Amino acid sequence: MKKLLVFFVLLSWVPMAANAFVNKTIAKLTVLDKAAGKTKNMVIPVGQSAVFERISVMVRDCKQSDPFKPENFYAFVEITKSDGTKIFSNWMDRNNPGRDPVQNPDYDVWLVRCE
Numbered sequence: 001m002k003k004l005l006v007f008f009v010l011l012s013w014v015p016m017a018a019n020a021f022v023n024k025t026i027a028k029l030t031v032l033d034k035a036a037g038k039t040k041n042m043v044i045p046v047g048q049s050a051v052f053e054r055i056s057v058m059v060r061d062c063k064q065s066d067p068f069k070p071e072n073f074y075a076f077v078e079i080t081k082s083d084g085t086k087i088f089s090n091w092m093d094r095n096n097p098g099r100d101p102v103q104n105p106d107y108d109v110w111l112v113r114c115e
Contacts, residue, residue, distance in 0.1 A: 021064065021066065022064040023061075023063055024063060024064055024073075024115055025062070025115070026044070027044050027045075027059040027062040027077070027111065027113075027114055028041065028115065029041075029057060029059075029075075029092075029109055030110055031108070032108040033052070033053050033107060035106060036053075044058075045059070046059050047059070054082045054106075055080065055081055055082070055107055056081075056082070058080070059076070059077055060075075061075065062074070062076075062114035072094055072095045074092065074093055074114075075111050075114060076092075077109070077111070079107075079109060087102065092109075092111040094111045097111070
């Protein structure tokens with residue numbers, strides 16, 4: 001029992017590896033208008049928004065994964081319809097777009113990369 005206690009005490013002193021992210025200033029997204037079959041590649045600086053058809057896409061943050069790990073990008077995006085209805089406000093994950101998808105019958109939006 002004492003050995004187990006000593007093991008846990010020693011384990012608590014070992015520094016844990018932190019997830020490191022690199023902040024980026026530009027998000028590249030692709031938007032699909034499902035009804036019209038039109039796509040648009042958008043380049044949006046962090047803190048700004050861009051309009052496509054009847055939606056506004058605002059990028060709040062854009063990050064790259066730790067450079068020593070497999071490349072991935074994350075962006076916090078808010079999507080609002082022209083009538084002011086918010087249809088999405090969450091993080092997007094480039095390598096796993098199905099984890100938090102945009103749930104909208106008219107539009108699909110996905111993150112391409114952060115620069």
